[in-house]
Amino acid sequence: MEAKNLKKFEQEMNTCIRCAYCSEECPVIVQKGWDTDGARGKVALSYGLLSGDLEPTQSIADKLFQCTLCRNCESKCPSGVEVCDIITSARADLVEKGYASDIHNTVIKNIKETGNIYGDTEVMAPLQEGEVPLFVGCQYLSRPNKTKKYIKILEKLGINVKVGREICCGFPMEVLGFKDDLEKHKGQFKVLFPHKEAITLCPTCTVFLRVGHDVDAKHILQIILDKLPEANLDMKVTFHDPCDFSRGLKIIDEPRQILEKLGVEVVEMKNNKGNSSCCGGGGGLLMSDSKLSDDIALARIRQAIDTGADTVITTCPTCETVLKKAATQIKELEGKDIVVRNIEDIIWKGLK
Amino acid sequence: MVELDIEKLREIVGKENVSDDIADLYVYSSDASVHQAMPSVVVRPGKTEEVQEILRYANQNKIPVVARGAGSGMSGHAVPIDGGIVLDMKRMNRILDIRPEDLLVKVEPGVINDELNKVLKPHNFFFPPTPSSGNICTIGGMIGTNASGNRAVKYGGTRDAVLGLKVVLANGDLVTLGTNTKTDASGYQLARLIVGSEGTLGIVVEATLLISPLPKFKAMAVANFDKLEDAGNAISKVMSSGITPSMVELMDNVAITAVNKALGLGLPDVSAIIIFECNGMVKEAVDYEMNAITKICEVHNGSGIKMTDDPKEMARIYEGRKKLFPSLSRFGDGLVSTSLADDMAVPVSKIAIAVHEIHEIAKRNNVVMSAYGHCGSGLIHTKILMDPTKESQWEDAKKAVAETYEFVRSIGGTTSGEHGIALSKAPAMKLERKDSLEMMRAIKRALDPNNILNPHKMMDAPDDWTTATRLRYNVRGGQ
Ligand SMILES: Cc1cc2nc3c(=O)[nH]c(=O)nc-3n(C[C@H](O)[C@H](O)[C@H](O)COP(=O)(O)OP(=O)(O)OC[C@H]3O[C@@H](n4cnc5c(N)ncnc54)[C@H](O)[C@@H]3O)c2cc1C
Ligand code: SF4
Ligand code: SF4
Numbered sequence: 121m122e123a124k125n126l127k128k129f130e131q132e133m134n135t136c137i138r139c140a141y142c143s144e145e146c147p148v149i150v151q152k153g154w155d156t157d158g159a160r161g162k163v164a165l166s167y168g169l170l171s172g173d174l175e176p177t178q179s180i181a182d183k184l185f186q187c188t189l190c191r192n193c194e195s196k197c198p199s200g201v202e203v204c205d206i207i208t209s210a211r212a213d214l215v216e217k218g219y220a221s222d223i224h225n226t227v228i229k230n231i232k233e234t235g236n237i238y239g240d241t242e243v244m245a246p247l248q249e250g251e252v253p254l255f256v257g258c259q260y261l262s263r264p265n266k267t268k269k270y271i272k273i274l275e276k277l278g279i280n281v282k283v284g285r286e287i288c289c290g291f292p293m294e295v296l297g298f299k300d301d302l303e304k305h306k307g308q309f310k311v312l313f314p315h316k317e318a319i320t321l322c323p324t325c326t327v328f329l330r331v332g333h334d335v336d337a338k339h340i341l342q343i344i345l346d347k348l349p350e351a352n353l354d355m356k357v358t359f360h361d362p363c364d365f366s367r368g369l370k371i372i373d374e375p376r377q378i379l380e381k382l383g384v385e386v387v388e389m390k391n392n393k394g395n396s397s398c399c400g401g402g403g404g405l406l407m408s409d410s411k412l413s414d415d416i417a418l419a420r421i422r423q424a425i426d427t428g429a430d431t432v433i434t435t436c437p438t439c440e441t442v443l444k445k446a447a448t449q450i451k452e453l454e455g456k457d458i459v460v461r462n463i464e465d466i467i468w469k470g471l472k
Numbered sequence: 473m474v475e476l477d478i479e480k481l482r483e484i485v486g487k488e489n490v491s492d493d494i495a496d497l498y499v500y501s502s503d504a505s506v507h508q509a510m511p512s513v514v515v516r517p518g519k520t521e522e523v524q525e526i527l528r529y530a531n532q533n534k535i536p537v538v539a540r541g542a543g544s545g546m547s548g549h550a551v552p553i554d555g556g557i558v559l560d561m562k563r564m565n566r567i568l569d570i571r572p573e574d575l576l577v578k579v580e581p582g583v584i585n586d587e588l589n590k591v592l593k594p595h596n597f598f599f600p601p602t603p604s605s606g607n608i609c610t611i612g613g614m615i616g617t618n619a620s621g622n623r624a625v626k627y628g629g630t631r632d633a634v635l636g637l638k639v640v641l642a643n644g645d646l647v648t649l650g651t652n653t654k655t656d657a658s659g660y661q662l663a664r665l666i667v668g669s670e671g672t673l674g675i676v677v678e679a680t681l682l683i684s685p686l687p688k689f690k691a692m693a694v695a696n697f698d699k700l701e702d703a704g705n706a707i708s709k710v711m712s713s714g715i716t717p718s719m720v721e722l723m724d725n726v727a728i729t730a731v732n733k734a735l736g737l738g739l740p741d742v743s744a745i746i747i748f749e750c751n752g753m754v755k756e757a758v759d760y761e762m763n764a765i766t767k768i769c770e771v772h773n774g775s776g777i778k779m780t781d782d783p784k785e786m787a788r789i790y791e792g793r794k795k796l797f798p799s800l801s802r803f804g805d806g807l808v809s810t811s812l813a814d815d816m817a818v819p820v821s822k823i824a825i826a827v828h829e830i831h832e833i834a835k836r837n838n839v840v841m842s843a844y845g846h847c848g849s850g851l852i853h854t855k856i857l858m859d860p861t862k863e864s865q866w867e868d869a870k871k872a873v874a875e876t877y878e879f880v881r882s883i884g885g886t887t888s889g890e891h892g893i894a895l896s897k898a899p900a901m902k903l904e905r906k907d908s909l910e911m912m913r914a915i916k917r918a919l920d921p922n923n924i925l926n927p928h929k930m931m932d933a934p935d936d937w938t939t940a941t942r943l944r945y946n947v948r949g950g951q
Contacts, residue, residue, distance in 0.1 A: 134808045134860055134945060135801040138504045140542055140608045153516070153562065154491070155543060156499040164499050171946035179495045198795035199809075200734055200802060 121217055125209035125299060126170040129202070133167045136160070136201045142193035145391070147398045147416045148186050156183055159193030159203050166210040181219035184210050186412060189295055189403035190363040195394060211297030223407045224296045232301065235287030238262060245283050246271060253315040254281035255337065257325035258288050259437040266437070269464050270321055270340060276471055277347040281319060286312055291328040296404050302332075309333060319343055323364040323371075323436045324402075339365075341374045341435065341463070351470035352383035358429040359386045360420065360443065361396035362436035370394075375435055375463060382470035384433075389423040397423065399434075401442035417446035424458055425450065431459045433466060476512050476535060481557070484525045489516040489563070500540065500550075500558045501944075505811050506860075507548035507895050508944035511538070511558040518563045520638070520646060520677040527675065528644030530557060530924050538926045539671040541582065541613030544605045546811035547888075548895035549617060549670050553928045553941055561612050564677065572597050576635060576652060577683050581612025581676045588681075597683045600627035603890070604794045612676050617892035618668030622793070625711075625848035626718040626751075627684060629890060631667040638678035639666055642920040652680055665915070670892055671926040673919045687718070687751035689758045691781040692789055693766055695774035696742040700724070703744035704824020706772040707847050710748070711820050713768065715761045719749035720848025721793055724827055726803065726857070727844040734799035737792050740776060744827075746847075747789060800842055800855050807840055807857040812896060813873045816880045817850040817889030829879050830854050837872040839865065851889040860945035870938050873900070895940045898933030905931075 126133075143149050143158025155161050162184055168174035184207060193203045214220075220228075230239030236258045243261050246268065254274075260267045274281055287309060293302035310333070317336040320326040329337035359379065365371050372393045379386055391397040400406070400416030421443055424432040432447075434440050443460045450456050482490045491497075492513045502508040512535075517523045530537045536556030543550050552558055565582035572595045579588060585606035588599050602621040603609055609619065615637070620629030627633070636650030650656060650663030666673055697703035707720055723731070723745045731737050739745060746769070750761040758781075766777055780786060800809035818826045827843040830852070834841035845853035856872060858865040877887055877900035887893065887900045902909060912931040916923070923932075934940040 130861075130946065131806065131808075137798050137801055137809055137811065138502060138543075138944075139605065139798050140504070140544055141605075141798065144607050154496060154499075154514075155560065156496045161499040164502060165495060167944075167946070168498050174494065174498055177494055179493045183495045198734065198798035 121169060121176055121213065123170045123213045125212040126166055126206070129206050129209055130170060132202055133163060133170065133206060135199050136163050137199060138164070142197045142203060144196055145192050145395070145397065147188060147190060147192065147400065147419070148412065150419065151412060151415045157186065162187060162207050163201065163203060166206050169210055169213060176214055176217050176219060178219070181214045184214060185221070185404065185408045187403050188363070188398045188400060188405045188416065190398035191367040192363070192398065195367055208295055208297060212299045215297035220297065221408050224404060227292055227407065228296065228298050228301060231288045231290070231292060231305065236261060237288055237292055245286055247285065248281070248283050250280035250282035252279065252281050253313070253318045254283050255286060255289070255313065255318045255320045255325060255329060256283060257320065257322040260321045263437060266462065266464055267321065269468050273344065273464065273467055273471060274340070277344055279343065284312065289325045289328045290332060291324055292404070294328065294332060306333065323362045323369060324438070327364045327368040339369065339371060341378060342371065344467070345374050345378055348378060348381055348467070349471070350381050350383070353466065353470055355384045355431065356429050357384055357386060357431040357433045358389050358424050358427040359392070360389070360399065360424065360432050360434040360439055361393055362434060362439045363396065363398050363402055365435055366394050366396050378463070378467065379433065382466060384466060387427040387429050389427055391423060399439040399442045401438040406438070406442065413442065414446065414449065417442045418449060421446040421450050421458060425456050430457065431461060433461055433463050435463045437462065476557070478513055480529055481513060481515050481526065484529070485515055485517050485522050489518065490514070500543070500560070501552070503543040503545050503548065503550045505546050505548040505551065505894070505896060506943050506945070507551040507941040509551050509553050509941040510555060511552040512555045514558045514560055516560045516563050520640065523559070523640045523675050523677055524644040524646060526557065526559065527640055527642060531643050531922055534922050534924060536927050537924050539612065539616065539675050541610030541616070542584070542608045544609045545613065545617060545894060546814050546891045547893060547897050548941065549892060549929070551895065551941060553895065559675065562610060567591055568678065570595060572683070574652060575654070575683055576680055578678060578680050579611055580678060581610060581615070583611045585609055585611065585614060592683060593686070596686045598686050599633065599681055600684050601630045601633050604797065611679055611681070615667050615676050615679060616669065616671050618890065620846070620890045622719045622721060622846055624846060624890070625720055626716050631664055633682045634663055634667050634679060635682055636680035637663045637666055637676055639674035639676055641674045642922065642925050646677070650680065654682060668892060670894060670929055672916060672929055673925065688753050689755045689781070690718070690749060690751040690786065691758050691762045691779060692786045693748045693762055693769070693777060693779040694789060695746050695748070695769040695777045696740050697744045697746070697774055698742055699773065700743050700827050701824045702773045703746055704827070706746065706769050706774060707823055708821045709768045709772065710765055711848055713764065715750070715764055717748050717761070717765065717848055718751040719747065720846065721747040721844070722823070722847040723796065723844045724842055726840060726842035727796055727800065730800045730803045730842065731792055731796055733804065734802035735792055735795060747793060796844060797853070797855060800857060803840065803857050806859050808860060809855045809857055810860060810869065812856040812869055813841070813854050813876045815845070815851060815853055815889045815891040816877065816885055816887060818852060818880060818883055818885035820848070820850050822883045822885065823847050823850065823852065826852055826880065826883065826885070830876060833872050833875045833879070837868045837875070839868050839872050841872065849889070850885070860943070861948055863947055866938050866943065866947065877903070893930045893933070895929065895933050896937040898930055899935050899937055902931065902935070
């Protein structure tokens with residue numbers, strides 16, 4: 121097949137020495153066990169598609185879409201191979217050949233038609249005038265109470281944000297392989313969000329505003345860290361680093377410092393900070409293979425339970441949703457209890 | 473193409489553990505070597521009886537069976553040159569018995585080296601053979617290749633750490649080889665014969681391994697050398713002085729450039745850097761040895777010598793060294809690292825001239841070659857940095873490989889010190905061990921008369937490694 125997106129990565133793929141260091145903690149191989157499931161396997165499949173050794177098949181497409189784009193592989197690769205860019209390029213070439221799943225097609229159609237991933241015409245941004253532009257993003261737009269909480273937190277700390285009508289940042293187009301659509305979408309995005317800097321709520325939007333739109337996006341936690349007054353919530357929790365937070369944005373200390381300020385003790389999970397394990401919800405996996413996504417989430421929630429903490433805090437709405445489901449499942453399966461909360465709830469509590 | 477009864481295999485291991493899907497076949501067609509050949513099916517057994525049944529079936533039907541651990545072998549070990557069944561052993565990953573009081577542990581072959589060490593740590597023990605790939609490679613693969621690593625200079629390689637094995641033979645029979653003790657004079661040393669046999673004589677299903685108490689104290693020193701010759705002399709002097717370092721690692725300038733680029737380590741731009749490590753139970757003894765090493769380095773014009781026993785600093789140095797090989801791919805100029813001529817061993821006093829000659833060979837043949845490795849045991853790693861998409865570069869590489877091994881033989885060295893032979897080193901080994909090739913073949917015939925176990929490897933591999941299989945790169949014509 122013509123692999124126009126992968127072509128740009130030929131040298132990068134030649135650089136790969138096939139050592140499999142990247143597969144060591146790839147959440148997909150950890151669950152499924154075949155070499156094909158690990159990051160090295162995905163690089164090999166991509167290379168096969170590029171060289172023409174492989175013609176696209178559904179099974180090859182499935183393997184390349186079974187990836188949460190958690191970047192654990194990249195953090196382990198001593199050759200610095202851009203595994204995730206290779207995988208999204210392979211996806212883009214496969215999508216051109218008609219291998220997008222129905223659900224992925226629907227999400228992209230939704231973005232194109234309604235500006236958000238849900239296809240919900242009722243979704244409204246909490247429009248307001250202010251000084252600094254705030255980008256809310258689809259996930260928070262669909263969770264209006266959480267968004268309000270964050271805006272109130274900012275207000276209490278003396279930061280007035282401006283919220284306008286917005287559309288999806290386009291990240292799903294990038295990761296699901298709809299690169300041509302993304303290029304068109306970027307133009308529309310710029311019209312509605314012409315700002316050079318922004319405060320963001322969702323880790324993933326933060327990454328993509330930076331790399332996809334050249335916006336100097338700062339996650340809200342980076343903004344409020346210094347302004348937040350101390351509190352004494354007297355809680356013991358564990359912290360789940362979302363992949364886009366710890367590996368994407370390299371924001372590792374800030375959430376822990378915030379929790380410390382609020383009097384919350386953090387006990388670390390086995391995999392933490394830059395080596396955090398994925399919740400299973402990224403890269404479109406939640407939509408394309410919910411069973412695998414659930415299994416990855418269960419493994420993560422088990423790590424959280426093993427810390428002895430009764431609450432796990434995170435900073436990403438997708439991680440929160442996925443881990444909450446896993447917490448319910450673990451209760452049913454193993455009778456174990458753990459509460460999942462997003463950090464804005466804790467900050468809100470600390471400020472009250 | 474081999475005719476296979478996939479249903480039969482599904483019955484043996486369960487349908488979820490068998491695949492003939494193109495995606496799986498393609499991924500299992502290559503490892504960390506330059507080679508590639510498609511299997512007919514991938515099977516993932518979970519217990520010994522399943523391995524026995526698979527082999528009985530394969531032997532009756534003369535179907536090749538290639539065991540695979542992590543597929544980190546560098547010479548095409550797990551590449552199924554004749555197709556057939558690839559047996560992914562990673563599901564058999566239980567640690568069966570930990571007996572520090574007997575200095576041994578019993579494990580299944582799919583256990584990962586580092587996982588074993590994590591489990592042994594609370595017992596204050598460790599499994600000494602430590603390949604750089606310890607985070608991914610399996611005990612079965614280590615036995616298959618007779619792997620060793622940084623610490624072999626003090627503790628020996630895998631062959632020194634295998635006390636006993638349970639092995640499924642080609643006909644499906646299960647045999648127990650070796651014993652539970654360090655000394656064993658009871659007949660042929662058959663467990664040792666299996667170590668390094670690259671899956672050609674039997675499938676290891678259980679291993680009894682010798683473990684060692686974790687040393688209480690450890691220190692490292694790093695020394696820079698402006699001349700390779702000085703570095704070589706320093707290594708030889710240290711090794712012959714009665715000191716027992718636990719690690720002696722050399723990095724040449726090509727390697728230094730590559731790790732600096734890839735990992736930003738900021739190492740000095742010198743001809744060679746040597747990392748020494750000593751360990752033991754008595755701090756004064758470790759300090760004494762480290763001081764003696766430092767003095768030897770000074771006498772041989774070593775500079776910027778730094779000694780440390782700070783665990784964080786030692787971990788940083790060690791991590792940098794562990795990631796050296798993959799880092800070579802970031803050397804630049806469109807050149808990438810290929811696993812060729814990768815692990816010869818030479819008498820310790822010959823290290824400097826060997827490294828020097830390797831650089832000359834590289835220049836003559838339009839490739840870049842680095843030299844680094846566990847030099848305290850004479851082991852030199854070289855990798856060929858080249859543009860693998862150009863056909864002409866493979867001709868260059870072929871000549872460079874042949875010239876390198878010819879030189880290694882001329883100074884009394886050997887083709888492989890730790891990674892094994894498989895395909896890409898077979899032509900050189902056949903020249904080096906020409907007297908014993910028939911003996912090897914006789915052993916192979918006796919244990920595997922139908923030639924089903926990893927056929928056409930080592931002594932039976934093709935004479936031209938560049939055409940032994942297709943190359944896993946997208947090779948195009950042109951200069
Ligand atoms: C980055 C990198 C660094 C490395 N560093 C080192 C190093 O420092 N030292 C070193 O020695 N090697 C090193 N290697 C090479 C490689 O990791 C070792 O040879 C390792 O022992 C191979 O283990 P594996 O599980 O990957 O085996 P595989 O590559 O899967 O197999 C290797 C061989 O063992 C056979 N085998 C596997 N399992 C069994 C079994 N159960 N029974 C019988 N035969 C079996 C296979 O058939 C094959 O012939 C390195 C490789 C890489 C990629
Ligand atoms: S760690 Fe990097 S070099 Fe190694 S197999 Fe993965 S992508 Fe390739
Ligand atoms: S991004 Fe995560 S899931 Fe995808 S290959 Fe890398 S480690 Fe595996």
